[in-house]
Amino acid sequence: MTTVITYGTFDLFHQGHYNLLKRAKELGDFLIVGVTGETYDVERGKLSVQDSLATRIENVKATGFADKIIVEEYLGQKIPDIIKYHVDIFAIGSDWKGKFDHIGKYCQIVYLERTKNISSTLLRESNMSIYNFGIVTDSLYDNETVIEPKIVSGIHVESVYSPKPDVAKQFSEIYELNAGFSNYKEFLQDTDIVYIKMPRNQRKEYVVEAIRNKKHVICDMPITMDAEEEQEILNYANRNGVSLFCNVMTLYQHAFGQLLWMARGNLIGDLVSIKCSISRSAFDKKCEFDFMDLAYYPICVITKIMGSEYDSVHSKLIKDGEEIAYGVITFDYQNAVAVAEVSMDLDVSGSMTIVGTNGEITIPEDWWRMGYFKLRNWSEPRAKHYSSNFEGNGFRYLIQAILSDIRMESSDTTRITLSEHRSITEILNMVQ
Numbered sequence: 102m103t104t105v106i107t108y109g110t111f112d113l114f115h116q117g118h119y120n121l122l123k124r125a126k127e128l129g130d131f132l133i134v135g136v137t138g139e140t141y142d143v144e145r146g147k148l149s150v151q152d153s154l155a156t157r158i159e160n161v162k163a164t165g166f167a168d169k170i171i172v173e174e175y176l177g178q179k180i181p182d183i184i185k186y187h188v189d190i191f192a193i194g195s196d197w198k199g200k201f202d203h204i205g206k207y208c209q210i211v212y213l214e215r216t217k218n219i220s221s222t223l224l225r226e227s228n229m230s231i232y233n234f235g236i237v238t239d240s241l242y243d244n245e246t247v248i249e250p251k252i253v254s255g256i257h258v259e260s261v262y263s264p265k266p267d268v269a270k271q272f273s274e275i276y277e278l279n280a281g282f283s284n285y286k287e288f289l290q291d292t293d294i295v296y297i298k299m300p301r302n303q304r305k306e307y308v309v310e311a312i313r314n315k316k317h318v319i320c321d322m323p324i325t326m327d328a329e330e331e332q333e334i335l336n337y338a339n340r341n342g343v344s345l346f347c348n349v350m351t352l353y354q355h356a357f358g359q360l361l362w363m364a365r366g367n368l369i370g371d372l373v374s375i376k377c378s379i380s381r382s383a384f385d386k387k388c389e390f391d392f393m394d395l396a397y398y399p400i401c402v403i404t405k406i407m408g409s410e411y412d413s414v415h416s417k418l419i420k421d422g423e424e425i426a427y428g429v430i431t432f433d434y435q436n437a438v439a440v441a442e443v444s445m446d447l448d449v450s451g452s453m454t455i456v457g458t459n460g461e462i463t464i465p466e467d468w469w470r471m472g473y474f475k476l477r478n479w480s481e482p483r484a485k486h487y488s489s490n491f492e493g494n495g496f497r498y499l500i501q502a503i504l505s506d507i508r509m510e511s512s513d514t515t516r517i518t519l520s521e522h523r524s525i526t527e528i529l530n531m532v533q
């Protein structure tokens with residue numbers, strides 16, 4: 102008996118999938134089909150899958166070609182499956198040629214010709230409205246904001262605006278965009294979602310003008326240092342029916358959502374303290390964060406975890422000439438304390454520790470790029486490790502969140518609320 106295995110997402114089941122399964126079945130006597138699980142798809146950056154796992158399995162089953170259906174739940178599952186099920190042939194579409202050569206040691210690989218002119222991506226895009234994405238910047242540094250949104254179905258990265266005409270021209274050439282504008286009104290005309298990547302003192306005017314033109318906005322934070330003004334901007338976005346998202350990528354990572362609700366859900370008891378450190382050197386050298394931009398990250402994350410009901414805030418800033426080089430910000434809560442260590446030029450560890458009355462959550466490094474954390478409850482014998490891989494630099498997860506919000510499919514549970522926004526901006530002002 103010849104056993105054949107093949108894998109896929111099989112979203113919006115189409116003729117290409119049918120042909121592939123038919124040909125795979127013809128290669129042997131017994132066909133196993135691995136359908137990707139939802140968490141696995143999210144972790145590998147495939148964010149736009151529409152059908153549930155149950156529907157995708159039903160559709161594969163309905164072809165009558167599969168003798169067994171399994172779920173592909175993690176990277177590295179294929180070889181154990183091949184060994185476990187005594188597979189003779191691994192079949193996959195020709196678009197994957199070369200990607201699975203390592204499997205050749207365990208069974209024969211057959212690449213089947215891909216059916217032309219059809220894919221789940223094409224179907225998704227034909228069913229949904231497409232949003233044009235534009236970037237507002239004054240530098241040529243893109244921080245992958247061009248590549249990342251392209252991964253999400255329903256987004257076309259089209260144009261750039263810069264107040265500096267030569268930057269607009271060069272940026273659009275380097276990143277192969279359709280247009281580079283130095284007139285903001287013209288740029289806004291063909292754009293649905295605007296990403297404002299500008300120095301802090303210029304963000305507000307671009308955000309307000311975009312909202313006035315009923316555009317959805319993603320903005321580097323803080324938008325302004327004035328808490329009242331910021332509330333007005335957030336309310337203005339609400340009244341205009343547009344989404345306004347802040348570019349703190351940590352908030353949109355799966356592992357952060359998990360950590361947040363575990364910490365708030367009493368899994369380590371009542372929260373007693375949180376300490377986190379962040380250093381500019383961990384970001385790309387070209388990233389133009391100043392002290393307040395960098396401090397926004399820990400203050401935002403502490404506020405999400407500990408709440409906005411702090412009693413007092415104090416800070417100690419170490420200056421190098423006029424510039425802040427290093428600072429420690431401490432917030433006192435009624436029964437807890439939070440400490441953010443922010444370093445512009447010195448290397449600090451980038452760790453986070455949350456202490457509760459019954460346990461502790463730790464992230465040894467780079468908590469803002471959260472892929473992993475450890476939870477220790479003192480009543481249990483061992484620590485538990487939680488990890489959730491993510492692809493790229495995380496920006497695509499933010500894009501997916503704003504798209505879901507625009508389409509009113511779901512609202513993000515880790516998004517900053519109005520009162521949290523107010524609290525973060527007030528704290529930033531106290532640090533000055």
Ligand code: CTP
Binds near residue numbers: 108117195196219221
């Ligand atoms: N496939 C095919 N012909 C197509 C589309 C897919 O032969 N036109 C094959 C793929 O090569 C793979 C299997 O079907 O072996 C499952 O593919 P999947 O990634 O689920 O489908 P796509 O349509 O390629 O999905 P997407 O557009 O989301 O990448």
